[in-house]
Each structure stands twice: as C-alpha cells, then as structure tokens.
Amino acid sequence: MEWGQLALYLAEHSANVSPGMPAMLRLLAAVCLASSAILSHAAGWPEFRGPGGQGHSPSPAPTTWSETENVVWKTDLPGRGWSSPVIRGNQIWVTSAIEKLGATEDQLASKTDGLMTAKNSELASSLSLQALCLDKRTGELRRQVELFTPSDIDVIHSLNSYASPTPVVEAGRLYCHFGTYGNACVDTTTGEVLWRRVLPVKHYVGPGSSPVLYEDLMVLTYDGANVQFVTALDKRTGETVWRTDRPAIRSKEPDFRKSYCTPVVFHAAGRDQLAVTGAQWIVSYNPRNGEELWRADHGDGFSVVPRPVAADGIVYFSSGFTSPEIIAVRADGSGDVTSTHLIARSRHQAPTMPSPLLIGDRLLTVSDKGVGVCLDLSLENLVWRKRMGGNYSASPLLAGGLVYFFNQEGLTTVLDAKSDEARTVSQNQLDGAIMATPAVDDGRLYLRTDQSLYCLGE
Incomplete structure (x- = not known):
C-alpha cells in the first residue's frame, strides 16, 4: 500500500477509531486498521479477472448453490451491464446503463447502415x-452515481451492453470506462465525481475493453472502427500522459479494424510490459510512456475480446474472429517479431469471447459454444476436452484448486483443476443470464446476472 493510499484509508476509517482514545492510541489503532486493509486489498478483486487480471483468486469459492441454497444475499440491480463486480473492503462496485429502448426503426437503420452486425x-x-x-x-x-448522459447514442450488439467494461478500484478511488461515452474517477468515500474525460471512437457494436492501472496511470484501449490507439491518462486528473497509435492494419474494411481487448500487465525480459491484442496485431508497450516494445502479426483476426495471459516470458492470446486461434508469443523481442517469436498456435475450440486461463503447465479455454479444452503449454497436446453445453461470454476463474465456467444460461460448471479427465465437481443453476465474469473475495463468489448481483457462500 502506497503512502497516499494509506492516508486515504485512514481518512475513510477515522470514524471507526474511538474519539475518546489518546492521540497515540488512536494513531496505533488506525495503523492496525490500515494493516488489515493491506490484507483486505490483497484478497480483494480490484479489476477485470481479479488481482493481476488473469483469473486467479487468492481465496477459495463455494462449490454448491442454487436460488434457494447458499445465497447469502441477492440484490436486483437497476439498469443493465455486463461489467464485473470489483471489490475493496466492504464496497462492491459495478457499472450499469439505465436505458430507454424507444428508438424508431428509422433511427436504428441510420445507425446500422453498412454494419455487418446490423440485424443483431x-x-x-x-x-x-x-x-x-x-x-x-x-x-x-x-x-x-450518474456519470454520463450521452445525447449521441450509437448501437450495440444484442450480446453487448452500454456498460460492459469493468471498472478498477483502489484505495479511495473508482475508475470507470464506457468507451466512447467517457471515463470518470469517483471518490469511493463520498461518491463525488472527481473528473470526467471523453475520447470519441466508433465501436460499431458498443464498448468492450476494460481499463487497467499502472502506477499513476489509467491505461485504455481504443481500437475502434475509425481509429485505433492505446492511451494512458493521469489517474489523478484524467489528462493524457501518453498516446500511441496502433500499427497499420491491412484491411480497409472498418468492421475488420475494431477490437475489444483488455491489456495484461506483466514483467518479462527485465522490463514491465503491457500487451494488448487488436485487429491483425498483438503489441507490447512500455506502460510508463507508451513506447512500443514489440509487435507480432497474428493474421486477419479482429474484434478480439479475450484478455491475454502471461507467464514465464510468454504471452498466450486469442486471435479473435473469424477463425479463432490461441497463439503463444515470446515477450523478449523488439520490433516486429512475427517471424521469430510466434512459437505455437492452436485451433482447438479457441474462444472469441471468454479469456484463457493459465494453471501451471496447462492452458484452459472454453469456446463460445461451451467446449472446454485443456492443452499443455506447447499448445500441441490435448489433455482433455469436455462439452459443457450452453453459450459462453464470461471468462473462467481458478479458486481453491477448482475451475469455474459460467454460461450465458445461468449454469456454472465447477471442475477439478488437477484432473486429467476434467472431473466435474458440481453444476449450479441460477435464474437469469451470466454475461459478466464473477468475482471472488473472502471465500464468497459475487456473481452478476442480467438482473441481479448474488453473494454466494457456504
């Protein structure tokens, strides 16, 4: 915990320390509270896919639930959104879009003219x-907290929402991203909006990528149909610190130039890196200044949603639509490393929406149509394949040695992560659709459906 975060925490929790205590005792009590906050933060869920952004929970999660079993609480949420819950201390934050669906057929037609996804x-x-x-x-x-009320509203895909990007939470601050509709920072103690910043882009099917924090920066991916760039805002003010355009894309068709990927931050080859997949390219940047470190041409894939994962100097990523692959690239290169550092590819039921999950020497994925696959890290040897049924958007999670897969129809399948036969531990059905990746904290699972947020615990 940084000193600034410590100060914020002390300010937030000063009311929990008795005013009748001597000054020194109050200080010691506050420091003890802050120390426990460090542990709470470590066990919290600050961003999309949790601490580190790769779907690993430091806490176990329940294995059995239903609408009537192991539901600690269930809260109906106003509006609609596929953003994941983020958790810090006793606060859970989500974003939501309060929509009025009253656009005329002419208005819809004018916004979808020429789009491949017009009918959806x-x-x-x-x-x-x-x-x-x-x-x-x-x-x-x-x-x-109302953040934006845009007057110029674009269409979204029927599988998307206007509040799909997951926010990031840290001590005293929440950072929200709604793509073209804006970015905002909220004081989590008072609810005050500290700054707003709008960077327009044409998504065509709505916003998708989530922000990440690096030091004092809020890093954002703007891979639109019209412009493609990665940028970092000063998280204290919202002002631009750096902006880097994406590499040139072969396709001139706007639909094939867009993407929706969330960056992954990792350390490899003696340097911090921020890797994010877009149409045609995966690129790694220096997160401090936006300098491009290396790039690799993965083909003609576009509309990439899955967040990359990284370990031992290798990044594993999805190539997106229309012929998805899982690809491995070494992260120790510089410049264009297409011919030298792309080391493995797999078409085994590769997903276009759920992110992959690294567990030791194995890589797990689930296809959009519900086929789970476990590969070794060569991406050549299939350990197991399992048809779980349903349609999948949410990304899998690892918690307590178990892997959790969530389908759009409300079913969660729990598998033994160590099993070579994909042993099913349980299957759990809830009402409503699961589009958002859940969060885990203190042994409980926080699962968002299209209508409600559940706290599940045994």
Missing part, C-alpha cells in the same frame, strides 16, 4: 451511465 443491433433512445456501490456484507445498494 439494439439502440437506446436515452441513456444514463452509472456506477453502483453495494455493501459487501448485506447487498444493500449504497450509492448510485
């Missing part, structure tokens, strides 16, 4: 983009 598009006639705060212990909705 939706258009809101009015929109309020919000951050919601819930009490982790009770599920009570504590805050509903």
Whole structure:
C-alpha cells in the first residue's frame, strides 16, 4: 500500500477509531486498521479477472448453490451491464446503463447502415451511465452515481451492453470506462465525481475493453472502427500522459479494424510490459510512456475480446474472429517479431469471447459454444476436452484448486483443476443470464446476472 493510499484509508476509517482514545492510541489503532486493509486489498478483486487480471483468486469459492441454497444475499440491480463486480473492503462496485429502448426503426437503420452486425443491433433512445456501490456484507445498494448522459447514442450488439467494461478500484478511488461515452474517477468515500474525460471512437457494436492501472496511470484501449490507439491518462486528473497509435492494419474494411481487448500487465525480459491484442496485431508497450516494445502479426483476426495471459516470458492470446486461434508469443523481442517469436498456435475450440486461463503447465479455454479444452503449454497436446453445453461470454476463474465456467444460461460448471479427465465437481443453476465474469473475495463468489448481483457462500 502506497503512502497516499494509506492516508486515504485512514481518512475513510477515522470514524471507526474511538474519539475518546489518546492521540497515540488512536494513531496505533488506525495503523492496525490500515494493516488489515493491506490484507483486505490483497484478497480483494480490484479489476477485470481479479488481482493481476488473469483469473486467479487468492481465496477459495463455494462449490454448491442454487436460488434457494447458499445465497447469502441477492440484490436486483437497476439498469443493465455486463461489467464485473470489483471489490475493496466492504464496497462492491459495478457499472450499469439505465436505458430507454424507444428508438424508431428509422433511427436504428441510420445507425446500422453498412454494419455487418446490423440485424443483431439494439439502440437506446436515452441513456444514463452509472456506477453502483453495494455493501459487501448485506447487498444493500449504497450509492448510485450518474456519470454520463450521452445525447449521441450509437448501437450495440444484442450480446453487448452500454456498460460492459469493468471498472478498477483502489484505495479511495473508482475508475470507470464506457468507451466512447467517457471515463470518470469517483471518490469511493463520498461518491463525488472527481473528473470526467471523453475520447470519441466508433465501436460499431458498443464498448468492450476494460481499463487497467499502472502506477499513476489509467491505461485504455481504443481500437475502434475509425481509429485505433492505446492511451494512458493521469489517474489523478484524467489528462493524457501518453498516446500511441496502433500499427497499420491491412484491411480497409472498418468492421475488420475494431477490437475489444483488455491489456495484461506483466514483467518479462527485465522490463514491465503491457500487451494488448487488436485487429491483425498483438503489441507490447512500455506502460510508463507508451513506447512500443514489440509487435507480432497474428493474421486477419479482429474484434478480439479475450484478455491475454502471461507467464514465464510468454504471452498466450486469442486471435479473435473469424477463425479463432490461441497463439503463444515470446515477450523478449523488439520490433516486429512475427517471424521469430510466434512459437505455437492452436485451433482447438479457441474462444472469441471468454479469456484463457493459465494453471501451471496447462492452458484452459472454453469456446463460445461451451467446449472446454485443456492443452499443455506447447499448445500441441490435448489433455482433455469436455462439452459443457450452453453459450459462453464470461471468462473462467481458478479458486481453491477448482475451475469455474459460467454460461450465458445461468449454469456454472465447477471442475477439478488437477484432473486429467476434467472431473466435474458440481453444476449450479441460477435464474437469469451470466454475461459478466464473477468475482471472488473472502471465500464468497459475487456473481452478476442480467438482473441481479448474488453473494454466494457456504
């Protein structure tokens, strides 16, 4: 915990220290609270896919639940959104879009002219983009902070929402990203909006990539149909610190130039790196200044959603639509490393939406149509393949030696991570659709459906 974060924590929790205590004892008590906050933060869920952004929970999770079993609480949420819950201390934050679906056929037609996904598009006639705060212990909705009310609203794909990017939370601050509709920083103690920043882009099917924090930077991916760049804002002010354009893309068709990937931050080859996949390219940047470190041409894939994972100097990523592959690239190169550092490729039921999961010397994926695959890290040897059924958007999680897969129809399949036969531990059904990747904290699973947020615990 940085000194600034410590100060924020002390300010947030000063009311928990008795005013009748002597000054020194109050200070010691506050420091003890701050020390426990460090542990709480380590066990929290600060961003998309949790601490480190690769789907590994430091805490176990429940294995059995239903609508009537092991539900600690269930809270209906206003609006719609596929963003994951993020957790710090006793606060859970999600974003949501309060929509009015009243656009006329002519309005919809004018927004979808020429789009490949026109028949699967939706258009809101009015929109309020919000951050919601819930009490982790009770599920009570504590805050509903309106961040943006855009007047120029674009279409989204029917599988997307206007609030799909997951926010990032740290001591005293929540950072929200709604793609073209704006970025905002919220004081988590008061609910005050500290800054807003709008960077327009054409998504065609709505926003998707989530922000990441690196030191004092909020890093964002803007891979639109019209422009493609990665940028970092000063998390204290929202001002641009750096912006780097993406490499040139072969295709001139706007639909084939867009992407929705969230960067992964990792350390390899003696340097911190930020890798993010886009149309045609995966690129690694110096997260401090946006300098390109290396790039690799993965083919003609586009609309990449899965977040890359990294370990032992290798990045594993999805190539996106239309012929998805899982690809491995060494992260110790410089410049264009297409011919030298792309070391493995696999078409075994590669996903276009759920992110991969690294567990030791194995890589697990689930296809959009529900086929789970476990490969060794050569990507050549199949350990197991299992048809779990349903359709998948949420990314799998590892918790307590178990792997959790969540389908859109509300079913969670729990597998033994160490099993060579994909042994099923349990299957658990809830009402509603699961589009958002859940969060784990203190032995409980926080699962968002299209209508509610559940706290599940045994």
